[in-house]
Amino acid sequence: MKKCGLCFLLLMACLAAPMLALQPPATQPPTSANEFVPLSEAAPREVLPATPLVFYAYGFVWVTLLGYVFTIWRRMAQVERDLADMQRRLKDGGSAR
């Protein structure tokens, strides 16, 4: 059993070694892609289509509001169920006593 674990560890180490060797180039992406381009230098207006962004924004508003209404509705149903349950138990308890 112990041997098995050791073999597994060795195997992992063998697999990990090339991965580690591969890593350094991956951590150095071209810097230009990562840099923030200030508004004054480029006109991102033309690069970025506005329609999907507006669509996402309005979509998000509706999803959030409807989601919130849904949670209220669910909590309300839960409380109402508990309340009905409770009232039934109260009645039962009252008659038993």
Place this chain on the structure above:
Amino acid sequence: MQSRSILVPVLLFVAAVMFLRAPFMIDAAPYESTMGLIQRIFYFHVPSAMVMFLSALVCGVASAVYLAKRSPRADAVAVSAAELVVVFGLIVLVTGPIWARKAWGIWWQWDARLTSALVLWLIFVSYLLLRRFAGAGSEMLAAAVGVFGMANVPFVYWSVNVWRTIHPNTNVVASLIPEMRVPFYWCTAAFLLLYAALLLTRLRLEGSRMQLEAAYAELED
């Protein structure tokens, strides 16, 4: 009780009709010269922000009333309003960066309005966390947070404003041409109606919950 059960559907219906009409009005509004289409987020973003601040105010006042008078109704108003601050705050904090991505070229700026909205949102999230996780007696503690949260709004805004600002300021609303102003006020009114409807509905939930707790207490006696 009877009047409220009619009031909420009426409010919701009017708000729904207004929201259905809103896209056509927004569509008919002229394009803003420099921002173009993306400026249309403004018609929902700004009313949400207004509702968020209004709700924070409602929560703070209700919390102060609860601290002074200990009326359970005030506490119910406070918790309902706090929840709505978080919901509308989320809308503000998501639609804002979507607009900023296009208008400023970046998702987020540490600007006065953005930062103060984020801080306000965090305060009310912590309010809800407190109520959720602090256990028994958290109403009183939450009321203290609500009062501090409301008192903090101008300070956060003021301090961050001195720190830095690039967000379009509130004068924008006054400078709008009528073709833009009408849909903007239309959306604001719709959001306020929706807020009132949601607040009343949430209050009803809190009322039922209190009834339930009273029933539990009765059962235990």
Place this chain on the structure above:
Amino acid sequence: MGFLNTVWTIARKDLVIEARSRELAYTTLFFSVSVVLVFSFSFVVEGVALTDAAAGILWVSIAFAGTLALGRTFERERQSDTLKALLLSPVERPAIYIGKLVGVLLLMLVVEAVVTPVVGLLFQAPLDRAPLLLVGLLVTGTLGFAGVGTLFAAMLIRAQSRDVLLPVLLYPITVPLVIAGVRGTAAIFAAEPNLAVAQAWLSMLVFFDAVFLTLALWVFGPVMGE
């Protein structure tokens, strides 16, 4: 006289406990020094600290250490239910609040007295440029932080998961204090110091303190009273 006496009795009680064990002073102090160390890894690039890093690191370590001290101070009161006894005793609520506040404040100031020179040393911050102004910023900033913190730590004493909730509540609410403290200190430490700006932030801090302490005094009674 009675009020001040009570305040002093409560504060002295905390200070005597602390002077005997020195638990809080030592742990908080070394905690804040380690915070400074951890931040130096992220804010020192190629051996040089970023602009304004010293002011930011100083205030962050104060805020972190303050939270730790607040949590521990009230944990002590909770362990043997002494806060309840204190609240049951015929003492005005504001006196209890101010007494606890004085204890926390003095502890935090002791920690700052050590951390500030350490930051000054490690980040070449010119502490001697406007010492009075710097002390003023530190004292008023700490007073506000400890004022809000004492209220929240005291009210969380009976709550569940209080150790997590304290920073969650405290940091967003003390944002104005931290901004004012950091910007004021940065104005002093900057390569081209602007003491007028630092003074403006100091007066802002005094104003925040006044409002926060008034609110805390008002809220403390109903929150702690039964």
